[in-house]
Amino acid sequence: MKAEHINPFLTSAVEVFSTMLNCDLKRGAPTLNAAFQPAHEVSGIIGLSGKASGVVVVSVDREVAIGVTEKMLGERPDSLNADVMDAIGEITNMIAGRAKTGLAHLEMNLALPTVITGNDHVIRFGSLAKTISIPYSCAWGDLTVEVGLIEEDEAAAAAKKPMMAGV
Amino acid sequence: MKAEHINPFLTSAVEVFSTMLNCDLKRGAPTLNAAFQPAHEVSGIIGLSGKASGVVVVSVDREVAIGVTEKMLGERPDSLNADVMDAIGEITNMIAGRAKTGLAHLEMNLALPTVITGNDHVIRFGSLAKTISIPYSCAWGDLTVEVGLIEEDEAAAAAKKPMMAGV
Numbered sequence: 410m411k412a413e414h415i416n417p418f419l420t421s422a423v424e425v426f427s428t429m430l431n432c433d434l435k436r437g438a439p440t441l442n443a444a445f446q447p448a449h450e451v452s453g454i455i456g457l458s459g460k461a462s463g464v465v466v467v468s469v470d471r472e473v474a475i476g477v478t479e480k481m482l483g484e485r486p487d488s489l490n491a492d493v494m495d496a497i498g499e500i501t502n503m504i505a506g507r508a509k510t511g512l513a514h515l516e517m518n519l520a521l522p523t524v525i526t527g528n529d530h531v532i533r534f535g536s537l538a539k540t541i542s543i544p545y546s547c548a549w550g551d552l553t554v555e556v557g558l559i560e561e562d563e564a565a566a567a568a569k570k571p572m573m574a575g576v
Numbered sequence: 577m578k579a580e581h582i583n584p585f586l587t588s589a590v591e592v593f594s595t596m597l598n599c600d601l602k603r604g605a606p607t608l609n610a611a612f613q614p615a616h617e618v619s620g621i622i623g624l625s626g627k628a629s630g631v632v633v634v635s636v637d638r639e640v641a642i643g644v645t646e647k648m649l650g651e652r653p654d655s656l657n658a659d660v661m662d663a664i665g666e667i668t669n670m671i672a673g674r675a676k677t678g679l680a681h682l683e684m685n686l687a688l689p690t691v692i693t694g695n696d697h698v699i700r701f702g703s704l705a706k707t708i709s710i711p712y713s714c715a716w717g718d719l720t721v722e723v724g725l726i727e728e729d730e731a732a733a734a735a736k737k738p739m740m741a742g743v
Contacts, residue, residue, distance in 0.1 A: 456631065457623070457625070458623065458624070458625045458685035462688050464687055491700065498700070519623075520625045521623060521702055521704075523724075524700045524702075525619075527695075527696050527697030532690050532692055533662075535666075535691075536658075536662055558688075
C-alpha cells in the first residue's frame with residue numbers, strides 16, 4: 410500500500426471515536442502485511458470497491474464493543490446482543506467511509522458491513538492484498554483497524570497470475 | 577430482495593462447485609431475512625458495491641473446507657491452515673463474481689474477500705440489508721450461502737442523506 414493510501418486509515422478511527430463517541434484513541438505501531446489476524450472478540454468487516462478493491466476490519470475487545478454501544482444507544486447492553494453487533498457495524502461503516510473520502514481518486518463505494526462475534530475467531534485477508542494492521546487503545550480497552558487494498562496496477566498484474574500462486 | 581436479484585445467487589454456488597470442484601451441491605430451502613447467522617467453522621466474506629451494496633458469506637463445514645482445498649491444490653491439508661483459508665476466499669470470490677454477472681445492471685464491483693475461522697463464530701448482517709440464506713449439502717458436508725443486498729431504490733434514498741465527512 411502506498412503511504413497516501415494508508416494515511417486516511419491512520420486517522421479515520423481516531424476521528425470517528427472522537428466525534429461520535431467522545432473517546433480518545435491512542436495509536437500503537439502499525440504492522441504491514443501481517444499474516445494470520447488473531448482478532449478481538451467482535452469484528453466489523455466492510456468491503457470497498459471501485460478503482461481499487463479493499464476491505465476494512467475493525468476488531469474490538471468485548472468491553473470496547475459494550476462501551477461503544479452504551480455511548481451510541483445511551484443504555485449499557487448486558488451481553489454481545491444484536492444492538493452491540495449493529496453498533497460495531499455502524500462504527501466500521503463510519504471508519505471506512507471517512508477513510509474513503511481521503512481516497513476520492515480511487516472512486517470506491519462501500520459494500521455492506523457484517524459483524525462477527527466469537528471468542529477465538531481468526532480473520533485472514535486474501536494473500537494478494539497488501540495489508541496494514543493498526544492497534545489502538547482507549548479507556549474501554551483495545552481495538553485494531555486492519556485494511557487490505559489491491560490497487561489498480563496491482564489488480565491488473567494479479568489478473569495475469571495463476572490464481573493460487575505465491576501463497 | 578427482488579426475485580431477479582436472488583436467482584443468480586441460487587445458481588452460482590452450484591455452478592462454481594460443479595465446474596471448479598466437480599462437486600454436486602444439493603440445495604435446501606432458502607430463508608429470507610433470517611436474524612443472527614450461526615455459521616459453519618469456516619466463512620468467506622466478500623462485499624459488492626456499485627448501484628447496489630451487498631455482501632456474500634459462504635460458510636462451510638470443516639470437511640467441506642478441507643475437501644475444497646484438496647480439490648484445488650491436489651493435496652489434502654492436515655488442518656485449517658492458510659491454504660484452506662485462501663481456497664475458501666477464492667471460492668467465495670468466484671461465487672460472488674458469477675452471481676454478479678447475472679446482475680450486470682447493478683454495476684457492482686467485488687471488494688476483497690476475508691476468511692473467518694472459529695468454532696462458534698456468529699455472523700450478523702447490518703439491519704438495513706434484505707438477506708437470503710441458502711443451505712446446501714454435498715458429499716463433503718454442509719455449507720450455506722448468505723447474501724445481503726441493499727438495492728437501487730434504497731441505495732438512492734441513502735445517497736440523498738448527508739454523508740459524515742461530505743464527499
